[in-house]
Amino acid sequence: MDAAFIHDNLEIKFLILYIAARVSRPIPVEGMQELTLCDSGIDYFSFSQCLNDLVRTEHLTLSDDGLYAITPKGLRNSEICESSLPMSVRLLTDRNVAAYNQMLLRKEQVRAQVTPRKNGTYTVTLHFSDDVDELLHLELMAATRDLAQGLADRFQKNPEQFYTRLMDTLFPKE
Structure with missing residues (x-):
């Protein structure tokens, strides 16, 4: 996406919650970052600050193994605020999340392990x-x-x- 449609930290938080509500499983920071940085108006430092704020305010949880998941509070707020995100950002995010969920499913269905x-x-x-x-x-x-x-x-x-x-x-x- 070339144009920046996300302009402030509140919108970044809405986007992170939108993503967290749609991924099929808890997600590592790298996956969340990849899905969130779909808009040129978002930089890594703002993303990181917003992600930490959402954990601090209990909209997201962070597991011991580094996976983020949406809480009931985050889900409620995501549903309320998703219409605040530009339609173009939601459409792009929906496509990206669908591809990410497909990749997660494939990883579960196909596994190979090497053991000495x-x-x-x-x-x-x-x-x-x-x-x-x-x-x-x-x-x-x-x-x-x-x-x-x-x-x-x-x-x-x-x-x-x-x-x-x-x-x-x-x-x-x-």
């Missing part, structure tokens, strides 16, 4: 789920950390292809 073993090798644990259930849970042994991480990375890039090839191998078309 006592004998110096590594276990690569692959998980692939849909909206209903876990489709795949597979553990593989890898000789080196680089090999294990490579397996995990390739799986996360395209788990659907991996799953399809595995099923084709297990159930060949005759």
